[in-house]
């Protein structure tokens with residue numbers, strides 16, 4: 001740390017304590033400190049920088065160097081509330097300064113207008129708590145633009161006929177087309193579809209002292225060694241620190257939000273790296289710990305005044321979990337494609353963003369992309385090999401040697417319907433390494449989500465066919481038990497009976513407690529939630545700044 005960086009004592013009452021430094025937390029830290037507020041960001045993970053990142057597949061992917069660790073923070077899973085949950089890893093997220101934005105794939109799609117008003121359009125869906133957002137696409141549009149320009153997104157304005165309106169083009173051109181992008185584009189056009197360059201949170205040109213992508217090939221799951229991936233770590237945290245008003249405090253695991261006798265938040269209680277406990281005092285608390293850890297922290301913060309968990313007087317905290325549905329079709333081609341080089345995705349299509357339930361027989365919609373995102377070890381471990389490939393001996397080695405450079409994956413990403421019982425809650429039995437109740441996931445896909453995933457997967461196979469794949473297959477579509485998109489668990493809404501925060505991200509129950517991250521979502525979109533998470537964070541920073549300046553937070 002250099003000397004011009006802010007440092008506060010836990011006893012200093014700062015303006016805001018932000019819990020979590022990921023996609024949303026990084027933006028809130030930058031915006032609020034730039035707006036003149038004194039900010040402490042408490043992040044449970046370490047402060048790694050690009051020089052700490054490596055291509056060590058074992059350490060990064062198998063030993064969870066950058067992510068939540070199943071031994072330190074174990075989970076349990078059950079399909080329905082009647083079952084007893086069993087220990088099982090249920091999620092992966094980034095556990096370091098920058099959060100999950102450090103190691104994500106960086107597909108960066110805007111939501112469309114429909115995502116905000118779908119309930120009004122399609123009507124009630126049995127078995128789902130689908131509702132409209134209290135804000136519209138038009139409310140968020142300026143903030144989508146802000147993310148694209150400030151964080152750094154490459155893409156091509158007007159390339160998709162299905163795109164929602166935008167006020168400004170992308171700040172830089174799309175990334176180069178990969179071999180799988182060429183095949184995808186040709187095949188999709190043959191089928192009468194409209195493929196276009198994928199908008200990616202990866203720099204195609206040098207920008208703001210950061211390098212353009214150098215196609216290192218260890219992208220999904222890895223931190224970027226040249227700051228080309230537009231993580232909060234590369235884009236926002238340095239600007240927050242530069243203000244001299246924001247301290248990023250790593251290795252600080254928050255386990256309680258402290259409340260005074262009036263029911264106002266007074267700060268965040270955390271373990272430091274030696275498990276000593278501190279209270280960081282603040283005039284207001286913002287939780288950006290993601291769609292799993294934000295509800296968990298609220299439930300851990302139960303008190304006499306809030307016996308069922310903080311901001312949970314209506315019992316909605318943790319519910320309405322959405323994961324995004326989807327599937328994977330794979331194809332092997334004769335020619336070498338060498339798509340292991342570089343970032344993962346260069347072409348996508350949105351022709352199926354809004355499927356007509358009357359025609360297809362289910363609710364939903366989604367997008368498709370072409371990619372190759374496997375590393376040598378996970379490919380050889382079987383993830384990329386066709387079913388029935390021998391897993392030993394010469395035939396196994398030949399299959400790896402031939403297919404690694406010739407395989408394309410078609411990923412589908414779709415809607416996930418909110419259901420009241422799908423949730424994150426506290427496990428009554430299992431504890432983490434700090435003695436806190438473990439995260440329990442209760443989840444069963446809505447039947448329409450499964451139908452949609454199968455439908456999209458079939459289309460993936462048709463594209464592979466049209467592209468000339470010599471062999472093709474799909475991963476089976478099964479009910480999901482593992483989450484990477486963590487959405488909807490503290491949903492936004494105008495009605496305090498059915499939502500946790502209002503459209504300013506303020507909790508209905510506690511005036512100086514704000515939540516902003518994937519948990520704020522009302523609908524799931526069609527995958528790729530992070531641009532929307534970040535647009536919400538920029539908007540939340542504006543709303544919170546206005547409230548603070550009018551004296552409406554501390555009063």
Ligand SMILES: Cc1cc2nc3c(=O)[nH]c(=O)nc-3n(C[C@H](O)[C@H](O)[C@H](O)COP(=O)(O)OP(=O)(O)OC[C@H]3O[C@@H](n4cnc5c(N)ncnc54)[C@H](O)[C@@H]3O)c2cc1C
Nearest residue numbers: 020022023024044099100105106107254517518528529530
């Ligand atoms: C492998 C993978 C690939 C993905 N690819 C894409 C993609 O291509 N496109 C896309 O849009 N999305 C993608 N995502 C999802 C995306 O990364 C997340 O949606 C996004 O980062 C979530 O942002 P967030 O602010 O809600 O939380 P996060 O970015 O997860 O940040 C939360 C932070 O809070 C910290 N924290 C949690 N609890 C505590 C606590 N108690 N005390 C202190 N700190 C705490 C965490 O350590 C973390 O740093 C991917 C996710 C994964 C796992």
Ligand code: SF4
Nearest residue numbers: 213214216219224343
């Ligand atoms: S492929 Fe590009 S963006 Fe991804 S980690 Fe490598 S250099 Fe960074």
